[in-house]
Amino acid sequence: MSIRVLIYEDNVTLREALSFLIEATPSFVLAGAFGDTMLVEKQVGELTPDVVLMDIEMPGQDGIQAVLKIRRQFAPVDVLMLTVFDDDERVFQALSAGATGYLLKKTAPARIMEAISEVYNGGAPMSPAIARRVLLSLRQPAISEEMAQLTNRETEVLSLLAGGLSYKLVAVEAGISIETVRTHVKRIYEKLHVHSVTEAIARYRR
């Protein structure tokens, strides 16, 4: 079964080159190729691509907005970004928006075709630098100084409060009296230098 590819690229030369490549490769089918993303929702809906090649830098509405739209309406469709710049802030934004990988435009044609297959088969091609960047954003921030001061029980109480529970429910959940909850909360306030649950939670989540 061949992979249906849809192209968004404003540069005519590149668009035609990519189209030609897709058409020349047996396992691919060109679903379409456009120079802007104005009608992206309609086009994706009608042309039913498996993979969309999307230039990040596009006239008018940019590629990132288009990715958001596609992912909102056609979740199973994968989007592969095309860009001239490596390690660009926009690339990261695109990935956050739901792109499944990205390619530099200078990438060798053979590698581009390979990346399309990779995406279709559940992969996520991207450069080493971007991969590292993505991992960085994944890191669980270390427990802050402030939070480290809290005892186990205090942390548990704060966590339950952050979950939206009232003192009463925290007491039930932790298996202690509501008075004890009060006491823990008092200590938490002292240690974090705050004066309300919401303030304490705001600290906790940071």
Next chain:
Amino acid sequence: MSIRVLIYEDNVTLREALSFLIEATPSFVLAGAFGDTMLVEKQVGELTPDVVLMDIEMPGQDGIQAVLKIRRQFAPVDVLMLTVFDDDERVFQALSAGATGYLLKKTAPARIMEAISEVYNGGAPMSPAIARRVLLSLRQPAISEEMAQLTNRETEVLSLLAGGLSYKLVAVEAGISIETVRTHVKRIYEKLHVHSVTEAIARYRR
């Protein structure tokens, strides 16, 4: 300048094979090789590796804990995980803990050496499936149905409350009366079906 590599791998055969490979490669230096992570902090501190190869499955304390310790104390040291299973939940945990990539044990020796270089040079080698998984976790969750019901003002008020502000301060910040804040909060409660600020915030952050 050669790359100092430290190995943690409980399987003796594999450990020795890896050690041999490292020593046989000109651009690498073997800083050490151990069968458990009991003294990982001391060892990393003294042996000053550039890259640590860490088996995920380890006797006693597992590799993920070790990664956390290393990243806490020796941030610049990169950790490359070794595992027999692909697309494992633990791999993902390891990456969250701060690992910089991972390799399957069945990976060809040449590729392992390559990955170490890649890590050292700012990359993050990982399998296509894991890369996809990481991207998934990166996605900004679409605004939920519930939150979409809130008007701009209501959302603003909720956001300020989530920041830890009291009604009084929210009023100041939003430039409205405290009575108006009350009214907005009432509407928010009705729409989200909650009965307290903390509950509303818990919904908001999800």
Next chain:
DNA sequence: CGGAACATCCCATAATCATGGGAGTTCGGG
């Protein structure tokens, strides 16, 4: 025009939370 949605403000009562003080238990060092 006449709702409908949004934003603004006020009031009163009940429920919770904030703060300060007091006190008993357990447990692991010094």
Next chain:
DNA sequence: CCCGAACTCCCATGATTATGGGATGTTCCG
């Protein structure tokens, strides 16, 4: 064995929130 840290429980007073009313003005749209 005593101390401190952590956890537990109780009470009282004042501050803040929760909930249910009612009210005015704007904007947008059929």
